[in-house]
Amino acid sequence: MAEWRWHYAVDTCGAKDDRPLETEIDIRKSSNQPLEMELELNFDGMWNLRAKRWTMGTMNTFGLGHDVVDVAAFAEQLGQPGSHMRALFSVREVRQAEDRARQKNDGEAVHLAAKWAGKEAFLKAWCDFLGSAPFPFTLDNFPWREIEILDDSRGVPHVSLSGDASPAFQTDYSGSIPDVRISLSHDGPVASAVVMIQSGNDSREIR
Numbered sequence: 366m367a368e369w370r371w372h373y374a375v376d377t378c379g380a381k382d383d384r385p386l387e388t389e390i391d392i393r394k395s396s397n398q399p400l401e402m403e404l405e406l407n408f409d410g411m412w413n414l415r416a417k418r419w420t421m422g423t424m425n426t427f428g429l430g431h432d433v434v435d436v437a438a439f440a441e442q443l444g445q446p447g448s449h450m451r452a453l454f455s456v457r458e459v460r461q462a463e464d465r466a467r468q469k470n471d472g473e474a475v476h477l478a479a480k481w482a483g484k485e486a487f488l489k490a491w492c493d494f495l496g497s498a499p500f501p502f503t504l505d506n507f508p509w510r511e512i513e514i515l516d517d518s519r520g521v522p523h524v525s526l527s528g529d530a531s532p533a534f535q536t537d538y539s540g541s542i543p544d545v546r547i548s549l550s551h552d553g554p555v556a557s558a559v560v561m562i563q564s565g566n567d568s569r570e571i572r
Contacts, residue, residue, distance in 0.1 A: 427543055428562035430489030432482040436554050439481065440474035453509040454480065461516055475556065479549045482558035483514035487524055487545070490560040494537070501533040514547065514558075522549045524560070538564075 443450045451459065454477060462476035469475075488507065492500060502508065511528035524545045526534055534543075541564040550557045 425541075425564050426561060427538065427541065427564055428490035428492075428494035428560075430486040430491070430493060430560045432485035432489065432558050434478045434482045434485075434556040436475055436478045436551065436556050439478040439556075440472065443474055443477065451477075453484075455510045455513050457515055458513055465516075475551055478556035479551045479558065480514040482556050483522065483524070483547055483549055483560065484509055484512050486547070486558040486560040487512055487514075490545075490562050491534070491537070494562060498537075501537065514549070522547050538562075 439450075442448060454462075458480055459473075459477070462473045462480065465476045466473040508528055508530045511526060511530035513525040513527070514522055515525050516522050524547050544563045546561045546563065548559045
């Protein structure tokens, strides 16, 4: 991760002032990744210095997955006698779904459905990367509980791997440092998730 320290001092002047413009920029980064920087100066009675764009390295996509869940059908399956659906979630996932249901004053099934969509989307993204290569699990022994979709303290979802899932994932992505990004959404009868597995460094642009 790059570390940035910005400092600039601009001696501003009006149209009738012929003092020179002095600009100092100090940028420090702790990584050795390639850096591209564009700077833009605007004159509107004063000189304004702003960073327009910075790009660090490249971002490679190593898998993309998307899944949609019918919330009503999922809730029915979850509540059926003898259903093993709840056992496919970890204790932490169920606890978070219960907490969110209390906060939102809606049903637990809505939030579990979104997490289930996240698990499915992660599986699809993983399969997308492997292509025709052998998959380490089948649908019968896939470690669903070890693929956790958990919210952080800000409510942002993340994918957490444990048990057999973690070493299998690291083996398939050997030689790279994968970054798993997930987005969850639910609206009315539908819960949805998108997962992108990437490697590389982030790129950002300021408009």
